[in-house]
Amino acid sequence: SNFVPPIRSNGSNTGHTTSRNSGKNDDNLEDSTKRCMELLCGPDGELPEKLRNLEPRLIEHVSNEIMDRDPNVRWDDIAGLNHAKKCVTEMVIWPLLRPDIFRGCRSPGRGLLLFGPPGTGKTMIGKAIAGEAKATFFYISASSLTSKWIGEGEKLVRALFGVACCRQPAVIFVDEIDSLLSQRKSEGEHESSRRLKTQFLIEMEGFDSGNEQILLIGATNRPQELDEAARRRLTKRLYIPLPSSEARAWIIRNILEKDGLFMLSKEDSESICKLTQGYSGSDMHNLVKDASMGPLREALGQGIEITKLKKEDMRSVTLQDFENALHEVRPSVSSNELHTYEEWNKQFGSLA
Numbered sequence: 458s459n460f461v462p463p464i465r466s467n468g469s470n471t472g473h474t475t476s477r478n479s480g481k482n483d484d485n486l487e488d489s490t491k492r493c494m495e496l497l498c499g500p501d502g503e504l505p506e507k508l509r510n511l512e513p514r515l516i517e518h519v520s521n522e523i524m525d526r527d528p529n530v531r532w533d534d535i536a537g538l539n540h541a542k543k544c545v546t547e548m549v550i551w552p553l554l555r556p557d558i559f560r561g562c563r564s565p566g567r568g569l570l571l572f573g574p575p576g577t578g579k580t581m582i583g584k585a586i587a588g589e590a591k592a593t594f595f596y597i598s599a600s601s602l603t604s605k606w607i608g609e610g611e612k613l614v615r616a617l618f619g620v621a622c623c624r625q626p627a628v629i630f631v632d633e634i635d636s637l638l639s640q641r642k643s644e645g646e647h648e649s650s651r652r653l654k655t656q657f658l659i660e661m662e663g664f665d666s667g668n669e670q671i672l673l674i675g676a677t678n679r680p681q682e683l684d685e686a687a688r689r690r691l692t693k694r695l696y697i698p699l700p701s702s703e704a705r706a707w708i709i710r711n712i713l714e715k716d717g718l719f720m721l722s723k724e725d726s727e728s729i730c731k732l733t734q735g736y737s738g739s740d741m742h743n744l745v746k747d748a749s750m751g752p753l754r755e756a757l758g759q760g761i762e763i764t765k766l767k768k769e770d771m772r773s774v775t776l777q778d779f780e781n782a783l784h785e786v787r788p789s790v791s792s793n794e795l796h797t798y799e800e801w802n803k804q805f806g807s808l809a
């Protein structure tokens with residue numbers, strides 16, 4: 458929803474402009490663009506080398522829409538996934554916090570793939586990594602590069618890696634990475650998407666070989682679409698499965714407790730967990746939201762007006778509310794799909 462479409466340039470604010478040496482072009486830059494460029498300038502007031510040949514409006518887009526200064530997710534917000542958390546801590550967080558130790562044979566991989574059904578916490582993990590490692594977080598959906606930034610994707614990719622380079626340590630999270638690095642046959646592949654893919658791989662190669670503190674995380678619900686080149690660069694591949702029964706119980710408790718609404722007995726909680734086998738974290742989230750409407754609907758059904766309703770008049774959320782909500786919120790992942798993930802994990806995943 459925050460997407461800002463690229464504005465057609467009138468020729469005055471494209472390329473080769475820095476806050477210092479841009480001369481008269483500076484007058485034509487929007488104030489917000491100027492502010493954003495100034496923030497990226499080094500202590501000498503100059504724009505870093507990497508950003509000098511990039512279009513200011515793209516740098517601004519990366520800084521304002523893609524860069525998230527405060528991802529605000531911590532490990533404790535994520536239910537279950539202990540294996541993934543452990544791997545990620547060792548592979549990513551420690552090296553970002555102590556680059557001096559993680560050199561030579563301990564030097565970490567720069568590419569991580571998180572794959573699995575939608576709504577299982579892949580994006581949350583990306584944000585938590587940035588939060589825990591005190592890194593700047595960049596989020597981009599690869600499908601927006603191919604669909605919304607037609608013809609400009611390559612430039613945006615350069616701007617993305619350029620800004621990340623100036624904001625190290627940085628985590629670049631590419632959602633739906635399959636749409637960028639898929640194994641489509643080259644003849645059928647659209648010329649522009651091939652160029653975009655090439656640019657992306659060049660940028661990855663660039664920071665892979667240097668001493669940059671940049672980690673690329675790709676997330677996908679369709680790992681089988683990735684080509685060999687993508688797999689080679691995303692050296693660690695972690696399966697992010699559906700939440701276990703304990704993780705589902707945790708999600709229910711965590712969401713309800715935040716609003717002081719958790720009153721379920723242990724037995725009722727266990728019953729809900731049995732009934733929600735196959736639900737993703739995001740399905741659980743939707744389920745709890747729907748169940749929490751139960752007491753409100755009941756109170757209003759008894760004729761109390763919404764404007765006169767007191768919070769104390771509402772009963773707590775019960776097992777019955779969850780049973781009703783189960784008719785509304787169905788699991789979004791089929792068992793066939795799960796099988797595909799498990800098979801791919803056996804073949805290419807980094808197993809425990």
Ligand code: ADP
Pocket residue numbers: 534535536537538574575576577578579580581582676700704708737738739740742
């Ligand atoms: P993905 O990137 O795997 O599609 P997200 O990380 O965007 O999924 O998760 C979507 C929403 O689902 C989150 O905002 C959160 O509310 C809920 N969710 C998913 N997985 C978990 C989890 N493991 N723990 C807590 N909440 C979760």
